[in-house]
Amino acid sequence: MKKYNKQLNVYEAFLLRMDYIFREFDNIYVAFSGGKDSGLLLHLVMDYIKRKGITQKIGLFHQDMEAQYELTTEYVTAMFDKYLNLVEPYWFCVPMATRTAVGNYEMFWYPWDDEKREAWVRSMPTMSYVYNLTNNPMTTYKYKMLYKDHAKQFGRWYKDIHGGGKTIGLIGLRADESLHRYSAIVNKRYDYKGQKWITESSENVWTASPLYDWQVDDVWIANARFGYEYNKLYDMFYLAGVAVSDMRVASPFSDEAKHSLNLYRVIEPKTWTKLVGRVQGANFAAIYGGTKAMGYREITLPHGHSWKSYTKFLLATLPEEVRNNYKEKFITSIQFWARTGGGFAEEIIQEIENCGYTIERNGVSNYTKDGKSKITFRGIPDHTDDVKGTIDIPSWKRMAFCILKNDHNCKFMGFGLTQFQQKQKKAIIEKYKNTL
DSSP: OOEETTTEEHHHHHHHHHHHHHHHOSEEEEEOOSSHHHHHHHHHHHHHHHHHTOOOOEEEEEEOOSSSOHHHHHHHHHHHHHTGGGEEEEEEOOOOBEEOOSOSSOSEEOTTOGGGGGGOSSOOOOOTTEEOTTTOOOTTOOTTOBHHHHHHHHHHHHHHHTTSSOEEEEOOOOGGGOHHHHHHHHSOSOEETTEEEEEEEETTEEEEOTTTTOOHHHHHHHHHHHTOOOOTHHHHHHHTTOOGGGOOOSOTTSTTTGGGTTHHHHHOHHHHHHHHHHSTTHHHHHHHTTSGGGTSSOOOOOTTOOHHHHHHHHHHTSOHHHHHHHHHHHHHHHHHHHHTOEEEOHHHHHHHHHTTOOEEEEEEOSSSTTOOEEEEESSOOSOOTTOOSOSOSOOHHHHHHHHHTTOTTOGGGTTSOOHHHHHHHHHHHHHHHHHO
């Protein structure tokens, strides 16, 4: 395992974090998804408790996503059985609004939707610690609430049923998994006593990422060294040729997982046949997820359309809720580029002007390195294919791409990290690994 601060390896640093957590917090629970990171975290915490002779039971919280591999369900079940005497078990099978990226006719799908029982991918588990709409004790639950809000509200409820006190949920989040996860750890306003790996969730409730500095190799080294059980789905991913960095145990319809939907055909064909009928667009995404039909390669503008008219045509084909979501983000982007603008290097600004786009300078950007000039656009260009130095400028083509890619959050338009910011964060990550 890699060294931490040149003296401790990541495992030794983890143990110190456990000392800190059990010293600082009254109520502790582990959020367990069935993936490699949360699985390792659960094993490590349980071993720590046994070695320290801690008699306090901690919570074990699982949000069942219904549509998942049988191997994941088997692993989660085995881990609950293994540690049942050491934990307070909470396995939730309730409808939660979960983002779907496999089609434009649904923004969300709802695991264990009581209105679609006939379409459930699998039968609901029946253990005594499984909670559904008929026996849900969680008073902070709201029907079909957002998936992330459900996790947050569990922390509040867990605090309340234990009489208050400082409460913390342990999650298997690692900084090197993605820039988004790195940002979730580093760029936060409310940490706990300067500990960046601990985040305030609500009043007197926090979440912690004690594995934040582990790399994927560390995870598998720990599993091998300590003989920990893991989700055998990862073995199937390996045999299927999936890169270690791309192995995900997540909702099959999410942005992260939709490109591997086709693996269900091979690994668990019975599950696949049920997935097709569960969420609109699943089969299409599995077949065309990496093709231009989903917008990931060059697409051809239909005859007689400009990108602006094509974008409006695409919007008109969408359900009202989805259409309004895109329109809100498009309007925000149009207003931003008309009134505020983005910062660019002088050579990029010159290239944009040479290509004939009407722009105006609007002061100096506070969000770019070296105080780059901000530019606004007088009218959104139809496309900016002739600008080679950057893609981070507005166009109707980028809006059309968002719709074609089912990019409901419009990350492709710049609502996520820009390429420049990604490079900055990648550079910071290397420094961060050795100093934080």
